[in-house]
Amino acid sequence: MRIFISCKSASQLVSQSLDAPLTWQSRLVLRLHLVICKYCRRFSQQLAVLRKAVQNMVQLTEADESIQLKPEARQRIINVIKQNQ
Amino acid sequence: MTLSAHNDWLEAHGDYLYRFALARLRDPHWAEDAVQETFLAAIKATNFAEQSSQRTWLTGILKHKIIDVMRKSQREVVASDLISDEDANMDDFFDDKGHWLEPIQAWGIPENTLEQKQFLSILQACMDKLPQKLSALFIMRDVHEENNEEICKELEISTTNAWVMLYRARMRLRKCLEINWLAS
Numbered sequence: 001m002r003i004f005i006s007c008k009s010a011s012q013l014v015s016q017s018l019d020a021p022l023t024w025q026s027r028l029v030l031r032l033h034l035v036i037c038k039y040c041r042r043f044s045q046q047l048a049v050l051r052k053a054v055q056n057m058v059q060l061t062e063a064d065e066s067i068q069l070k071p072e073a074r075q076r077i078i079n080v081i082k083q084n085q
Numbered sequence: 086m087t088l089s090a091h092n093d094w095l096e097a098h099g100d101y102l103y104r105f106a107l108a109r110l111r112d113p114h115w116a117e118d119a120v121q122e123t124f125l126a127a128i129k130a131t132n133f134a135e136q137s138s139q140r141t142w143l144t145g146i147l148k149h150k151i152i153d154v155m156r157k158s159q160r161e162v163v164a165s166d167l168i169s170d171e172d173a174n175m176d177d178f179f180d181d182k183g184h185w186l187e188p189i190q191a192w193g194i195p196e197n198t199l200e201q202k203q204f205l206s207i208l209q210a211c212m213d214k215l216p217q218k219l220s221a222l223f224i225m226r227d228v229h230e231e232n233n234e235e236i237c238k239e240l241e242i243s244t245t246n247a248w249v250m251l252y253r254a255r256m257r258l259r260k261c262l263e264i265n266w267l268a269s
Contacts, residue, residue: 006183015252019226019233020244039189046192046259053195053208054227060205061108068100073117077099077124081091084128 005029010040014047091128098140099124102147109224112217115154122150152239155221178256190263203269204262211261215254222247223254 005013010033013026022030034041061067069077102123106116123146130146180186195204212220225236226247237247 006179007185008179008183011178011256012252015255016248018255019248019251039185042189042191043259046189046262047255049192049194050208050255050258050262051227053204054224056201057205057208058108058224058228062101062104064104065100067104067107069103069117069120070113073103073121074095074099076117077095077121078092080121080125081095081128084125085091 003029003032005033007033007037007040010034010037011043014040014044018047018051091124094127094139094143095124098143101140102143105144105147106151109151109228110154110217110221111212111224115158115217119147119150119154122153123147126150149239151221151225152236155218156240158218178260190267192263192266204266207262207265207269208258211258211265214261215257219250219254222250223258226251 010030013022013030016022017027017030034044099120102120103116106119107113110116110119123143126146127143178186193200195201215223222236222240226233233244233247237244240247242250
């Protein structure tokens, strides 16, 4: 097992850790790298900010009542419903 | 069910479902398609939901239709846009020893409402630069709706490919935000 990893590998592990739990070995080498590397620490924090922002963005769009189905799309759906009664 | 009952569904939930789809797919036409397919599936379904949970039931159908739309679009997009080996296009970020080519700048975390608004509008603009399917995968992943394996299975991509795609999306978005958020 390699104890010291590059920033490139560290950045990949940070991203992966957002999608699935890492193995304990990967967690260990990543934590070690983050202790000694300021840039990767920032990178990791920024991905967390990014995730939070995406969640906000989705919530805001969902709550934005000015966004509505266009009349043409609505009519198309009514027609489809009619045809498939 | 009568036609007018179905039209009532559209009246009561159509706009909500459209916003739900648009928030994830970020393309009005794709979102309209997903909503249309949802109503089509709903009128053919026999397990009509109770009045109180109609919206939840329709939203459940819509989630699958969103993934269907993404899968269809996948075939229309050049494969190289989406999937590549781990090192592709990462030369811009790292030197040959794997060090960052440019220092990672510290960001101010958007705190008040105005800053958050600015941050989100920059994020939107950065999202627009990603291939649509990549941004949709990224959004679905980050809103925690489906687990990774489920999304991958339905999109017919491997988990490894999904990791690579998500990594690339995050690298590009982070860089875009760094450039534009710090400049603002």
